[in-house]
Amino acid sequence: MAKTLFINGKEVQFENEPNLLEVIRKNGFNVPTFCYRPDLTQFGACRMCVVEVVYPNGRTIVNSSCTMPPEEGINVKTNTDRVRKIRKTVLELLLANHDRECTTCDKSGNCELQKYSEEYGVRNIRYAKKDPENYAPIDHSNPSIVRDPNKCILCGACVRACQEYQGHAVLGFANRGSKTTVGPVAGKALADVDCVYCGQCKAVCPTGALTLVNEVDKVWNEINNPNKKVVVQVAPAVRVALGEMFDMPAGENVIGKIYSAMRKIGFDLVFDTNFAADLTIMEEATEFIERVTKGENLPLFTSCCQAWVRYVETQHPEMINHLSSCKSPQSMLSSLAKYILPKTKEGYTKENTVVVSIMPCTAKKAEIKRKQLTDNGQFDTDYVLTTQEFAQMIKSAGIDLKTIEAEEADSPFGEYTGAATIFGASGGVAEAAARTAYYLITGEEIASDDIVELRGVDKHAYNKDVVLDIKGTKVKVKVVSTLVEAEKAIQEIKAGTADFQLLEVMACPGGCVNGGGQPTSCNTPELRVKRAEGLYNEDKCDTEFRKSHKNKDIIKLYDEYLEKPNSHLAHELLHTTYADEFKGSYKDL
Amino acid sequence: MIQDITPIQKAAIEKVNAQGLRVLICAGTGCVANGSLEIVKKFEEYGLTVNPLGEKDKMTAVPTGCHGFCEQGVLVVIPDLHVTYVRVKLADVDEIVNEHIIGGKPVERLLYVDPATGEHVQKNENIKFYKEQTRVSLANCGHLNPEVIEETIAMNGYEALHRVLEANDPQAVVDTVLKSGLRGRGGGGFPTGSKWQFTKNAVSPTGKKYVVCNGDEGDPGAFMDRSIMEGDPHKLLEGMAIAGFAIGADEAYIYVRAEYPMAIKRLRIAIAQAEEMHFLGENIMNTGFNFTIHIKEGAGAFVCGEETALIASIEGERGMPRPKPPFPANKGLFGMPTLINNVETLANIPPIILKGADWFANLGSEKSKGTKTFAVTGEINNTGLIEIPMGTTLREIIYEIGGGIRNGKKFKAVQIGGPSGGCLTEEHLDLPMDYDSLTAAGAMVGSGGLVVMNEDTCIVEVARFFMNFTQNESCGKCTPCREGTKNMLKILTKITKGQATLEDLDLLEELAYAVKDGSLCGLGKTAPNPVLSTLKYFRDEYIEHIVNKRCPAGVCTALKTIEIDEELCKGCSKCSRTCPVGAISGEIKNPFKIDQEKCIKCGACVSSCPFKAIKVK
């Protein structure tokens, strides 16, 4: 039953909205927010969303709209002198305490503090500037995330994201009152704690306190080096999100324009990580069948998500044998580029080839530094750029993504099936694997390619249990996103109550479409749903085949080089090992 | 069938009577600091061997909770001899025992001297400090040994709980509390009965509800809750059990500040004894009602006095307040409906049940019923803990009960309600002390801290002191409180240093209103009160600091100059030898001089001068 209330005098209906702010935003009004993130617990700390609420009996209060439940008959005033004064004071106070070097800040142009200060016309900071001795060092300790405490406004969004998505909360509040800070335990650097580098903290940060390690300049240098051949690959989830940064709708698949932009930027060969995703399915499905046959190390854990892999290694090292030995698609493609490509393309050697990957992910930046993925100190993948960095590259090259023509990827690692595309959404790996496993086990094609029970990327779909029927054989699959849900699955296994044989884990809520390197979506969770739709659309409508084993170039790759899935060479190039890389884990105690 | 309480009461009274002559020695934190435990021991040594004059055949030393008259500690009261001894030292015990208890002759030099008349007052009830009070929540404090449950039972302890359980009508209990007009004694003044009704009506997802007693008395200058917990813990426990029965809770927590170790100790003893007597725990008095009370020790955070922060703290989290709604009555401790009342509020419950809602409602003023405790401190003769009917005027408190300003100085202001409250001035002396009058005047009852200031107190410095307190105690969660109090403190500090401009004063006021309006919880919403109220009543003193760079009270160090009066200086050099920074020089037998550049204005020279030649300006 819909009820009514008034917003600035306008009568509006509400039903199940969790708070007044959502009602306000649904009805064409807006109030600014810093700490409010729809997917996280309401916190009520920044006080930017304060509104005046007049009750039917005439009583007036000021309260944060993000924490107030909507009530029948109240009149909400969002723009009175009283609340504007509070907001402007909050902005002025925050800015007084803030490192205001906007022009050189990675968040410039995308910063909520900057945006609201501009909207509210804050031109004069009358409060004393932060004392120089209170400036804290910037944390450059790790390959993924830069943490600048001097830009932190203590909204706590990162703390909640870390806690509520990933559970083991490497970020927390410390101290009290005006001495409050946010950071890892005891002032340590992120590299010295069990951070998995998922980047969700950065995704929800309204300011430049948490930003990416930006490597755009390094990639330009490689492109401009005449002695280098620069090969680029792009992950599934990037194609449905990049457009957002060029005024295109979320979920619009711009893969052809991406290839085109890559060539215009100057990359020598344009590949698609999707190719390697198909390859992953061939390897992983084979591995899965083998494990089920032998009854070993079940359930099998997917290993595409580096944040998840690092979580297992640091928090549950005794379970690493459950992880699939398959490298992630990114690392598979890099191996192919370094070891197979020189055999097929003239002028390419392992030494002169630079592999750049465009990823929705910050953890991928850490993945490539793993010693298992290097050879004599040389990285298989040389650089990872996130979707955001890639957009910056396109813009600085003067390319208008919206208007350029679509092109095709280069062979031999550009061809892909729909099964690969859906890797970008939670459940996609499991679905793709199921399609191929069915074929590998039965020799027949699965009746329907759509296993919709495995799909869904919103908050209610972080934990899915599906039973697949492979000609009478039941296979139980668990698909989770966020490490909080993954931990529950692990506890089930430890308690002996788990009955699933395959566990797909993506650390970011909803999977890679919502990765830490994607254009920010924390205030509009619907974005990730649209991005996922974009992936499923390509799977259904735009690809010739929807099963990895149908990828012609994959078949060719096995025929010409790898022989068969899980062959000796496949193991050498496409599989990896775990553990012992990460030191400084709490478990060392 | 409910257990009969009469035989239990009889046995308890017999046990108390068997003590013979009861010598009550205050063993509250204040008197213990003055050595009362040694005095108790000394009396115990005399103990049963003493044969007092009169009917009693023996003597028992009874360590009690706080009598309230801390200024005059250690207090020794012998009710049967109608005598109150003040400022008792260990060495005085022999005399009291031999001269008075055995000899029948009061020790005059240890009696209280009325400052107005200069006469010795023997009886407690004739001491003005006590005479003007009406004690309800503090009624038994000082009259019983809190570590012996029978002493409480002998004074009607747990009779109210018995009565409530016998009637077995929870709604009737809520109705009585509603009718009494009792309002929360912790600060807000919310009607207690309504709070109980909300929690009673709330639907719990599991059926579980909690009672939480807020004993996180953090207001600097308030110690009534401590006195109740130390002096009459059973009254609090009984009040909690009645609350639990009324709202349908079977589990409770008392959150006590870690700074109150004695209160924690005595509560633990009291809970254990009450459980043994079946007044708490499982199947209370054979009625099937269960009620378990746990103690949670705080760890030092003023903000935990805020109910949602307190809940967070009990749950093992940082004491950061949570947004309301939802209110704890609906979603409180561990997500369950929770009734949170402070110590004094709950201590009022048993007397209300026993004497009736009407009796209570007849005390106090129209909208503020009952009595209220105040901790009267500062520059006043009789510091201590008092309980008076709501509506008593400030003048009565300060000049009648409090005995006026110390050292004959002039009254300047009184700070009520701690860091959340405000300053009141001479014009408010006839203001009735109740919730609404105080709020209207820009102060608040708060927990009842009442700090009296004289002409030597700098009002700007006091505002700065409170702001320093709140900014230290701000949890740091919401922006207005965290950043706002910090910047208010910065501006106030600038003013006390003579570095501020009139624009700063405007900014201070603007910020104060934004913090008051915009903060998340009560701490932030009230933090600007001391500033706003002093700006209202003492604005000229602020302006004096800013425009003339002068502190009228001579308190603000940076605005002081210390000078040597050449006329009076005999050139003895004592000051220059005392000066820690070598700022004073001169030749013997000639007037000395202070180098103002070097002087740190510590004032050491002023007190060292035998000729009073050094003056602070």
Add this chain to the structure above:
Amino acid sequence: MEVEKNFKTAFAGGFGVVDSILEKYEYKKANLIAILQAIQGEYNYLPEEVIIYLGTKMPLSPATIYGVATFYSQFSLDPKGKYVIKICDGTACHVRGSMPVLNAIKGKLNLKEGQFTSDDGLFTVETVSCLGACGLAPVIVINEKVYPKMTSDAVKTIIDTLLSEERK
């Protein structure tokens, strides 16, 4: 410093003491503050290693536990002196001159700005908001003992007495 030595000996055998405290409080999140209090009672402060260790044993991360430990003023992450002097700076004490008493103590112990523990590790000085002994203002508490109606001179004498006891 003596306390550091104690710490090293205490940890030589692992975290046994911590384990028994955790056992007693059932590893529960709601008991975190009590657990930290018990640990501080044992070591006289909260060593960083112990906080991290707790994070591996309790359903809470080290950062979360650190957040609680640094929120409450009772907890110290640095070793404290043998004598902890708490100066009450509640309103009553403040009005009656607690700050000159504090300055006298700081001067007596040669504490620099921002230093709270004396160089010899014997004394730690803290200000507390209110000890609830307002009638005796200004008061200080050394370890558990309350000293009423303090003055700058009286507090120096008290410290001298403690020092001379130490020398014996």
